[in-house]
Every structure is written in C-alpha cells, then in structure tokens.
Amino acid sequence: MIGRVGRLTRRIRGRAAQGSRSTRRSWGRERWHGDGAVLYPDRREQFEDDLGRLIREHVLLGHVPSHPLLRVDDSVIAIGSCFAGELRTYLRRAGLESKRIFVPEGLNNTYALLDFLSWCVTGSTSGTGFRYDRDKDGRIRQWLPTEARERYAERLAEAGALVCTIGVAEVWEDRETGGVFWHGVPEQIYDADRHASRLTTVEENARNIRRIVELVRGVNPKAPVVLTLSPVPLKGTFRGISSLSADCVSKSVLRVALDQVMGDGREGVYYWPSFEIVKWAGAHVSWPAYGLDDGKSRHVTRRHVAEIVDAFVETFFVPEALATIRAHSA
C-alpha cells in the first residue's frame, strides 16, 4: 500500500502529528500518544462540498492497490448483490463487458456465492446451497445454468478482475441437510419443521469468503479479487426484532468477516468500501443516501452510486483505460 495511498497517508499523518490546531480537547496530540494516527474528517463541509474528494481522501485510504491494475480490455466479472450489478451496467455502457456470461442476480449470502463459484470452478457444488432463483416473471424455479460450466470456468480464468459483493448474513437453512438457500424458501416447499431462518456467524462468513478467494485463485492466480459489502438493506427479517436493527447486525457480521479476511494480507485481494461511502458518509450529508431519485428506501441514491463506481474505475483502471471508459460512459 504505497504510492498514491502512501502520499495520502503521509499527508494525513503529518497533519495529525503536527497538532496544528491543538486544544485541550485534542486527542492523540501532545498528551496521549498520537503518532501515526489517521483522523476522522473534522469539518462537515468535507462531506458536503465534494463527495468524490471525501471518498478519495477519507474513505479509500489503505484499501486501494499501489497502482492501477486493469487495462481497457480486461474483463471484470462482478457477482453478488447491488454493487456488482451497478458495476456491470456501468462497464457495459462503457463498452467494456465484451465477453459476457450470465451471472445469477442477487447472490446475496456467502453460501450462495461460494456455491455458485464452486460449481463454476470445480463442477461440483459446495454441497450447502439450494439454488432456487426467481425468473423475470417472478416465478420461483430451480436455477439452471444457461451456459456450459466450462464456459464459466474459462471466463473466470481469463478475467482481469473479480468483484464479489456480499449482502446479507441472515439465511434460510434446511435443518436436515444443513443446506442454505440462495435466496428464500419457495412457499410451495416450505416446511416449518425443516426450514429455519438464522443469522450466520462471522467465522462462517470469513471461511466462505476465504474459500471463494482460493477457488478463484485456483483458476486465475493473477486477477485481483475485490471484496465489497452491499449497502442495500435487508428487505425483511425473521429475527423478531426491528428490520433496521436486524440489518445492522447482518451487515456488522459481514463487515467483521471481511476485515478478518483482509487481515490475512493475501496479495491481490482488496476491500472496496462502498458500504462506508453510503452508510458512513451518507449519515453526514444533507441529502438522503437512499431513495433520493425514486423515493424507494432500499435504493442507494444515484449520486452515491455514481461516485462509488467512478472512484472504483479511477482506482483500478490505468489512466488510458480510464479516459476511454469515462468518455463512453458520459
């Protein structure tokens, strides 16, 4: 983590260490040991004046590669929930998704993601996934691949990057087999004695994420793997508590799991903080980070989405590719 981030770190650290505006309430300066501290933004204007700058200076620090890794002809495979979909749409519009494969939508939990990727790479499922999906007409059906498994494996092997977005820690499980449903339980097969909704643990999710990284590495040792957490809230919970609290716990479980995986220090594995850009920065700005465009409380405001995707492209694509992408997407 050097280069651009290194310079930023030094700037931030320098500011902290100088203690230029020290008061008796200043923390980490003069009296508490504060060398090397990275500070929280200290002016509300930093959140409001320029969201893109806030993201680059106060959110991305420590999470970006030392130099851009992707060229314009590198294909990016994005799977999982919302951010994956947004990125796919953006890249498609910029003409970059030349080699498309159909990735099932809304693989929100780590069991579903692992199950799908395990099948893509090895031909066998993880053994813990129930692949019920909903088609465009709203019908529930067992998911069947639209392309040969080998094609998925090929695309993964030649991908320039894999972006994996995780959404929820609450799952429906079959008590008898231990299998986890990709989404919910189809009403027609629901059995109260057999199907239970539960909150998965930090350890389970960290294990699943590590296995996902290993699977991808197995077929494509070089492509960066970017892990993200979706800021889209739960649609509902079965935990008997308010959905805001349940969503908070569900995201917290996944955020800790992602932090543990990042703590392994695996080369080429990155965390992309879209969650913090929406939920953390979003609580500081004077407009709603959700639903501003369409009044829907579970839809991230387009302005945030645009800034997240733009910062992502700027971080991961080389300057020439970036110019091409921005020109196309404009």
Added chain:
Amino acid sequence: MATTPEHGEETIGALGIAGRSRYEQKNAWPRKRWHALGATLFPREMELFEADSLQRLIKEWVIPGWAPREPLLGVDDSVYTLGSCFARELLRYLTKAGVSSKRLWIPSGLNNSFAILDFFSWCATGEETGRGFRYDRLESGEITEWKPEAERRVYEEEFAKAGAFVFTFGLAEVWEDKETGGVFWRGVPEEIFDKDRHVFRLTSVDENAANIRRIVELCAMLNPKAPVVLTLSPVPLMATFRNVSCMTADCVSKSVLRVALDQVMGDGREGVYYWPSYEIVRWAGAHLPWPAYGLHNRKPRDVSQRIVAEIIDAFVEAYYTPDAVAQLRANSGRRRNGRSRLGALARPFRNR
C-alpha cells in the same frame, strides 16, 4: 431477547405494527412466492425518514423487539449511566429533569468494554480486572492516573440501590501493554509510551462479548432487580492507528461491538435490554434528508441534537411510567406531545 417470530410477534405487537400488518395488508414481498410469514420488513416509504416522521420511525421501525413490555422506572429511580456519548446525553437530560443520580461521580468517556468492566468490577467487588490502565484526562487537559474520588463502598452501596444501569460502548480499538496484557482506559500517555511495549489493536467479538457478559453478571450480583440497558455509541472514532481510513476503521470497530452485543442479547437474560441508539443515528441517519451529525454545530463527530433529543425522548417513554414521562418532559422543557423544540432545525427535504 426475542429471536423467534413467535416471540417477536408479541414484542412487536405491543409497540407497533412494523412488519406483519404491512405484509398482510399490502406488501408484495416476496411476491407471495418466497415463504415470508412472520417477516418484519424494512420501511419502504421515504416519507418515514422525513423530519416530522422521525419519532414515528424510531418507535415503529427501530425500537420494536428491544423495549421492555411495560415501563420499568418511576421518577424516583436513579439511573446510572456508564460509558460514552449516550450515557452522557441521558445523564444531562435526567439532570435537567431533576432526577439524575446526583451523589456519584462516574468517570466519563470510558469507551471500550475493558475500561467499563475494569471500573465496574472495582466498584462491585473491590477487585480490578487487572486488565485496565486507568489514565484519565482532567478538565485542564492534564493526563493523570485516575484515583477514585469517592470510597469504593459508596459506589457499591449506590449501585445496589440503582433503578437501572445504562452502559454505552464506544469502540473496539484499544491500546494494550504487551507485557501485562493490560488495556488502557483511553490512550497511552505520551510520557510513558514505549513502542516496544504498547501496541494498538482491534479487539475481537468474543473478547467484547465476554466483557459485556461479565458486566451484566456484576450488575446482577450487586442489584438483581435493576434493568441493565446496553447501547452502542454512534459517535465515530476520533482517529485510528490501523493504517486504513478512519471511516472504514470506525465501521469495523462498531461492527465488532454490534455483533458482540447481539451475541449477549442472544443469551436471553431477563432484565437485560439493548437500546438501538446506534441504529437510529447511523442506519436511519443515512436515509435522512439532513445530516445526522453536526447539524447544530457543523462538527462531524457530534450527533445532531435533533436526533439525540428524539432518542432520549423515546428512551424515557419506553422505560418510565406515564406519570414519570409527563414529569420528565415537563422538567426538561419538552412539549407534551413529545415533540422537540429543535424540530425546526431539520426542514423536510422536499421543501428545499
């Protein structure tokens, strides 16, 4: 605490209709095709997040599942608040209303669960945990080792008579002495800092859950009848030493504590409650058309007074008997209908 739809139904039913009725009445999710009976839904309408709806949002969409079935406190019950921001705000409110526990000074800003446990353990048993370094900062800004101003027995006696305990946890990042395993209450005083000995680290979910469970046990030992209310502070870290941005470090730090609190609540201990002030600020806050932080003073680490007022008011309404609520509101200058005078600060977004 309620973790099953059956139990949840009763809890939710007592406080509002979040979830079930909406599902039955009009919500299409999951289009009657996924099994969804008993689901509590996320609020769909953005109108709920407008300034005038904040109180309703809190009471109908955040609190369900967390409040006691019936109010537990009377106006004479003394409430002891320990920990970070919410503790301070509640103390300020109760003091203004003339009902705070006035006889005891409790160190402020005990943000990590090690520090809170260390202090409370000393109060309850006379034993420190052996894991706390009690450096404090005086009003003058000077760092000094904390020496209790009152006899330990006074703390023990007062806590034994308490009407309720409120513990607010703030952060999961701590400074630790590698040689002893001791954790500093706050930072490391510059004059004793030794880089070979003092390390900064993120504590784990399990460590924090163990500390919180021990705090709850000590409360039960001292005062078996007083409800224990656990909260998580929405105030962000001032800084991190983790070599990532402070915003992402704060997110992880809070996430660790939120999971730990969820685990403790999962034990289902009687008389132990979680109060979701964190969700009201950080989760609902991102939906609001005005900043959940710094609206009144432009400081991004200060929760906007409007939200603080609503959180405290909802807390008082959930925990105090109706007579006490009326008295507290009258004394604290809040209107009879519970509406804050600060409401005008947050204009509805659509009017801009």
